[in-house]
Amino acid sequence: xxxxxxxxxxxxxxxxxxxxxGEKAIEKQLSMGKLTARERIVSLLDRDSFHExxxxxxxxxxxxxxxxxxxxxxxxxxxxxxxxxxxxAIFAQDFTVAGGSLGLMHARKITKIMDHALxxxxxxxxxxxxxGARIQEGVNSLAGYGEIFFRNTLxxxxxPQISVILGPCAGGAVYSPALTDFVFVVExxxxxxxxxxxxxxxxxxxxxxxxxxxGARVHSEITGNAHFFAVxxxxxxxxxxxxxxxIPWNNNMKAPKKEPKLPKAKYNIDNIVPGDAKQPYDIxxxxxxxxxDSDFLEVQELWAQNMVIGFGRINGETCGFVxxxxxxxxxxxxxxxxxxxxRFIRYCDAFNIPIITLVDxxxxxxxxxxxxxxxxxxxxxxxxxxxxATVPKATVIVRKAYGGGYIAMSSRHLRSDFVFAWPTAExxxxxxxxxxxxxxxxxxxxxxxxxxxRKQKVAEYKxxxxxxxxxxxxxxxxxxxxxxxxxxxLIHAIEVxxxxxxxxxxxxxxxPPF
Amino acid sequence: xxxQKKIKAEDTTSVDSEKTTAKYQTLIVxxxxxxxxxxxxxxNRKKWSKPNENHILSFIPGTILKVMVKExxxxxxDTPLLILEAMKMENTLFAPISGKVKKVNVKANDKVxxxxxxxxxx
Numbered sequence: 001x002x003x004x005x006x007x008x009x010x011x012x013x014x015x016x017x018x019x020x021x022g023e024k025a026i027e028k029q030l031s032m033g034k035l036t037a038r039e040r041i042v043s044l045l046d047r048d049s050f051h052e053x054x055x056x057x058x059x060x061x062x063x064x065x066x067x068x069x070x071x072x073x074x075x076x077x078x079x080x081x082x083x084x085x086x087x088x089a090i091f092a093q094d095f096t097v098a099g100g101s102l103g104l105m106h107a108r109k110i111t112k113i114m115d116h117a118l119x120x121x122x123x124x125x126x127x128x129x130x131x132g133a134r135i136q137e138g139v140n141s142l143a144g145y146g147e148i149f150f151r152n153t154l155x156x157x158x159x160p161q162i163s164v165i166l167g168p169c170a171g172g173a174v175y176s177p178a179l180t181d182f183v184f185v186v187e188x189x190x191x192x193x194x195x196x197x198x199x200x201x202x203x204x205x206x207x208x209x210x211x212x213x214x215g216a217r218v219h220s221e222i223t224g225n226a227h228f229f230a231v232x233x234x235x236x237x238x239x240x241x242x243x244x245x246x247i248p249w250n251n252n253m254k255a256p257k258k259e260p261k262l263p264k265a266k267y268n269i270d271n272i273v274p275g276d277a278k279q280p281y282d283i284x285x286x287x288x289x290x291x292x293d294s295d296f297l298e299v300q301e302l303w304a305q306n307m308v309i310g311f312g313r314i315n316g317e318t319c320g321f322v323x324x325x326x327x328x329x330x331x332x333x334x335x336x337x338x339x340x341x342x343r344f345i346r347y348c349d350a351f352n353i354p355i356i357t358l359v360d361x362x363x364x365x366x367x368x369x370x371x372x373x374x375x376x377x378x379x380x381x382x383x384x385x386x387x388x389a390t391v392p393k394a395t396v397i398v399r400k401a402y403g404g405g406y407i408a409m410s411s412r413h414l415r416s417d418f419v420f421a422w423p424t425a426e427x428x429x430x431x432x433x434x435x436x437x438x439x440x441x442x443x444x445x446x447x448x449x450x451x452x453x454r455k456q457k458v459a460e461y462k463x464x465x466x467x468x469x470x471x472x473x474x475x476x477x478x479x480x481x482x483x484x485x486x487x488x489x490l491i492h493a494i495e496v497x498x499x500x501x502x503x504x505x506x507x508x509x510x511x512p513p514f
Numbered sequence: 515x516x517x518q519k520k521i522k523a524e525d526t527t528s529v530d531s532e533k534t535t536a537k538y539q540t541l542i543v544x545x546x547x548x549x550x551x552x553x554x555x556x557x558n559r560k561k562w563s564k565p566n567e568n569h570i571l572s573f574i575p576g577t578i579l580k581v582m583v584k585e586x587x588x589x590x591x592d593t594p595l596l597i598l599e600a601m602k603m604e605n606t607l608f609a610p611i612s613g614k615v616k617k618v619n620v621k622a623n624d625k626v627x628x629x630x631x632x633x634x635x636x
Contacts, residue, residue, distance in 0.1 A: 203575070203576075203577075203625075204575040204576070204625060204627055205575075205625035205626075205627065206575070206627055221554060221555075222554075222555065266529055267529055272529070277546075277548075278546065278547060278548050278549055279549055280538065280548070280549050280550045280551070281528070282528035282529070282530075284528070284530075285528060285529045285530075288529070304553075305553050306553070326548075326550065327528070327550065327551055328550060328551050328552075328553055329541055329550055329551075329552065329553065329556060330541045330543060330548035330550040331550075332541070332543060336555070362543040362544065362546060362548060363543055363544065365543070366542075366543060366544075367559070368562040369559045369560060369562065372562070402544070403544075430544045431543065431544050431545065431546035432546070433544070433545035433546045434543075434544030434545040434546060435544075437545055
C-alpha cells in the first residue's frame with residue numbers, strides 16, 4: 001500500500017473516532033446546552049495546543065455481547081495542551097459514547113494522564129460527564145475508580161487538581177472530584193450525588209429532582225462540595241482560566257508574579273468599617289481596598305458566607321485571603337466556615353501561597369445544632385491548619401476579635417509572622433456586654449437600678465479592654481496601624497518573609513481532626 | 515447574572531451591592547446583639563427537642579417487613595416490636611422500656627423515611 005493511502009487511512013480512522021458516539025448522540029448532547037468532550041477541551045486550552053493520547057483505545061468487555069460493540073476511545077478523551085502557554089494535562093469524559101460510563105480501559109486512559117501530570121509536575125483538569133460505572137464490566141469498573149482515587153490522593157499537594165462537573169457524576173465517581181482541590185459546577189448541567197433520585201424513590205419513597213438533590217446550586221450553597229458556580233460552560237471555562245492565573249503550577253514553584261497595580265479608588269479603606277462593632281459591612285470591600293487592581297477571586301462564594309476565602313495579589317504576588325464576614329452571621333466561626341477556611345489554608349500552605357487573615361468576629365456560633373453538629377471537632381480544624389502552615393502568615397485585626405475566635409484566626413499564638421491591628425480592634429476574652437455581666441454580676445444585681453449599673457459597667461469594660469492596646473502591651477500585636485497603612489505593611493511583610501524557613505519536629509504526618 | 519448570586523444588603527454597606535430589600539437580623543453572641551444577615555442554612559436549622567423514649571422512630575429510611583405487636587399489647591423492655599429492612603439488612607427494633615403499645619402507625623410493606631414515628635408506647 002502506498003504511503004499516501006496509509007495516511008489517508010489514518011485520517012479516516014481519526015475522523016471516525018473523533019465523532020465519538022455519532023451524530024445523533026452529539027445532537028442530543030448539544031440540545032442539553034452541553035458541548036462535546038473535544039469541544040470543551042478546545043475551548044479551555046490555548047488555540048491549537050491540544051494533543052490527544054490514546055485515541056484508538058478500545059474497550060475490554062467481553063460479556064453481555066459487549067464484544068460486538070464499538071465504543072470510540074472508550075468514552076473518554078485524554079491529552080495535554082497549554083493554558084496561557086503553560087503545560088497542563090486534561091481528560092474529558094465523552095457522554096456520547098455509552099453515556100461516558102467508566103470501564104477498565106476508560107479508567108486506564110484517565111490514570112495514564114494522571115500519572116503523566118504528576119510526573120511532569122503540571123496541573124490536571126478533569127471534566128466529568130458520565131453515567132457512572134459500566135455495569136457490564138463489573139469489578140473492573142470499581143478497580144478503575146479505585147486507581148483514580150489513589151492517584152488523586154498521591155497528587156494532592158503536589159500539582160493542582162481541578163474537577164469540572166459538566167453532566168452527571170454519580171455514585172463512586174463523585175469521590176474523585178471530592179479529593180481534588182477545586183470543583184467547578186454549572187447550573188442545570190452539573191449533577192452530583194451518591195444515590196440518585198430513582199433509587200431514593202424506590203427504596204425510601206422520597207421524591208426529589210436531580211437538581212434539588214445534587215444540582216450546581218445545592219453543591220455551591222448547601223454542601224460546600226463545589227468551589228465555583230457558573231451559569232454556562234463558557235463562564236465556567238473563564239473561571240478556570242482566572243483561577244489558573246493565580247496559582248503556581250506545582251508545589252515547588254511560586255505563583256507567577258504579575259505587574260503590580262494599585263487598588264481601585266472607589267474602595268476607600270477609611271470608609272468601609274463602621275466603628276461600632278455591632279454594625280455589619282462587607283469584608284470583601286476591605287480586601288478589594290488592599291489587593292492589586294481590586295481584583296479578588298472568591299472561592300466558595302455561596303457556601304458558609306460568614307467566612308470569605310479567595311485569592312488576590314499584593315504588589316504582584318498571589319496571596320490567599322481568609323476573612324471573617326460581619327455581613328453574614330456577624331462573621332462567626334461555625335462548623336461550615338471552619339471547614340471552609342481550614343481546607344483553603346492547607347491549599348495555600350501546600351502551594352507556597354502566603355496567607356493574609358482579616359479578623360472581625362464575635363467568636364464561635366452558639367447553639368444546640370452547632371454543638372451537636374460537632375463544632376468542637378470542626379472548629380479544631382482551623383486551629384490545626386493555621387498552626388501547621390509554614391508559608392508567610394500575616395494577620396490584620398480589623399475590629400472585634402473575641403475569645404476562641406481571636407485565637408483561631410491566625411493569632412500570634414499559632415505563629416502568625418505579622419500581627420497588625422487597626423485602632424478599631426477590640427481584642428478581648430469576650431464582648432463587653434457578656435464580660436461585664438460576669439465580672440460585675442454582684443454589683444449589677446445589688447444595684448438600685450441594675451440596668452443603669454449594667455450600662456455603666458459595660459462602658460467601663462469597653463473603655464478598658466475593648467481596644468488593641470492591651471494585646472499590643474504583651475507583644476501579641478506587633479503594630480497598631482492606620483487602615484490606610486495596611487497595604488503598604490502587607491507588601492513589607494511579604495518582602496520580609498521572602499526567605500522564611502522554619503521546621504517542626506520530625507514526623508510522618510500529623511493527625512488533623514478531619 | 516452576578517447580581518442574583520450576591521449577598522444583598524438593605525443599604526449600601528457594600529461598595530458593589532445595589533440597594534435591595536433584604537433585611538438585617540439580630541444575632542446574639544455572648545449578650546451582644548449584632549446586626550447581620552442570616553444565611554439559608556442558619557435559617558433552616560432544625561430546632562432541637564428532647565427525644566421521647568415512648569416514641570419508636572425509624573433510625574434509617576427503609577421498609578417495614580413485619581410488625582410483631584398490636585395496639586393495647588403489654589410489652590416488657592427488649593420485646594421485639596418490628597423489623598425494619600434497610601440497605602439489605604433486617605433490623606429488629608426492640609422496646610426501650612416496659613409498657614403498653616398505645617399506637618401502631620405502620621404495617622408490613624410500608625416505606626418509611628428516617629425519623630418516622632412507627633410505634634407509640636405508654
